[in-house]
Amino acid sequence: MKEIQDIVQAFTRHTAEGKQTALATVVHVEGSSYRRPGARMLVSDDGQLTGAISGGCLEGDALRKARLAMSEGRPALVKYDTMDDDDAKLGVGLGCNGIIHILIEPIDLTSSQHPLSLLQKVIGQRQVAVVVTLFSLQDRKGPQPGTCYVTQFDEEVITPALSEALLSEVQADVRATRSSLVSSTKSYKHGQNTFTAFLEVLQPAPALVICGAGNDVMPLVNMASLLGWPTTVVDGRANYATQDRFPHARQVLVAKPEQVLPNLTVDHTTIFLLFTHNYNYDLAMLRLLLPLPLPYIGVLGPKKKMARMLDELQEEGLHLxxxxxxxxxxxxxxxxxxxxxxxxxxxxxxxxxxxxxxxxARFLRDKQESIHATAGASIPEPTIS
Known part of the structure; x- marks a missing residue:
């Protein structure tokens, strides 16, 4: 999600400066690649790049093709075959041993439903979204509908590029994707054309709440900011919990344990870290947090501290x-x-x-299977409409 946030910010900046832009998206990979489907890069007409579609080896050529797509005013599907050991014909040193398909979409500002406007909707809400990108591997010079459908909450945004004939099939697959929360690739046969859809699940970034405003929390906040994780710092000491000490925190609260949750919006992506170095504060927070459907609660300190806290809570009658x-x-x-x-x-x-x-978490060197479980996934046979 951080990459999309950066791309949207760069797009806003480029648009204000009157620059033309194009969005490059990895839509399908066969074999191995540095980036998976869903990786994106924004290209401006003056050559500025935001995001990445590879480890740096494809960006130069993609820039040239993006400028061509901007001048022609239509999307282009580009294929990079890195399985050949002789990378010289591409002019880049790849070594990924895969085939990478990248869709380049010029951004038409006269349309209210261009790809960047759809991505702006996605990052505007902390909810799971499904984004559909439609393309044709069969006919690269034919129509490439591109980013054509977004659903979030119960709201749908459908662009004119998605035909009525395909809409019902796409919607059925979107519902299945929302249920499984797993990105997938589908294929559709419509008349003489075969289209492939990348149905991408986009999860909101984890929201980090750190209880404790000591100096050891500063690197946590700074690193979380680099990851694009919105962070809240909470402490009962007003001289510690200040925005000046934590400029990269989205929110800084001075609060006792019982005041913390009423001042926050907590959802299934909220992470809590107890770093106060105050046993009673951490214990009070843990008592409040355990009943909540949180994915992770981290407690600083030795095992003895953790065991003592859990024992005390059980002695109080809290059933764990x-x-x-x-x-x-x-x-x-x-x-x-x-x-x-x-x-x-x-x-x-x-x-x-x-x-x-x-x-x-382990060494990738010791992993027997591929790094990405979905790498090299084949495209299913198309349904026929």
Whole structure:
């Protein structure tokens, strides 16, 4: 989501300066690639790039093709075959061993439903969205509908590029995608044309609430900002919890434990970290947080502290389900050998990412399967309308 936020901000800036732009999106990958479907890059007519569609090896050529698409005023589907060891014919050093399909869409500001306007809607709400990008692998020179459908809440935005004939089929697959929360690729046969749709699930960025405003929290806030995670810092000490100390925090609250939740919007993406170095404050917060459907609660300190807190809560009569205890991580963080505040912040944020992605953090070198489970996924046979 951070990449999309950066792209939308850059688009707003370029538009204010009167620049033309195009959006490049990785829509399908066969084999291995540095970026997966859904990776995006905004290109301005003066050559500025925001986002990335590869590790840097495709951007130069994509820039040239994006300028051509802007001059012609129509989307273009570009194919990069990196399976050949002789990368010289592309003029880039790839070594990804895959085929990458990139859709380039010039942004038409006369349309109210261009791709960037749809992405602006997505980041404007902290809700799961499904974005549909339609393209034709069969006929690259034919129509490329592009980013044509967004659904969020129960609201749908459908562009004229998505024909009525395909709409019902796409909507059925969107409903299935919203239910599974897994991005997918579908294919549709319509008359003589075969279209492929990339149905992308976009989750809101995790919202980080850090209870504690000590110096060790500063690197956490700064790193979370780099990730695009909105962060709130809470502390009972007014001289610690200040915006001056945490300029990258979206919100800074001076609050006692019982005042914290009434001043926040908490949802299924909210992460809590208890870093106050105050046992009673952390215990009071944990008492309030355990009943909530949160994905992660991190508690700074040794195992003895964590065990004591849970024992005290149970002695108070608080019944703890296994699922409630399993979402509490104390000591917090991955075992990286972290010592400094910065290293601890890295350890904590890496653990949060692993938990949210349902991954067992380990060396990629030791992984037997591909890095991305969906890499090289084939396109299903088209349904016929």
């Amino acid at each position: 389900e296994e699922a409630q205890v399993n979402k509490v991580f104390g000591p917090v963080g991955l075992d990286l050998g972290a010592e400094t505040s910065e290293e601890i912040a890295l350890s904590v944020l890496a653990e949060i990412k692993a938990v949210l992605a349902r991954r067992n």
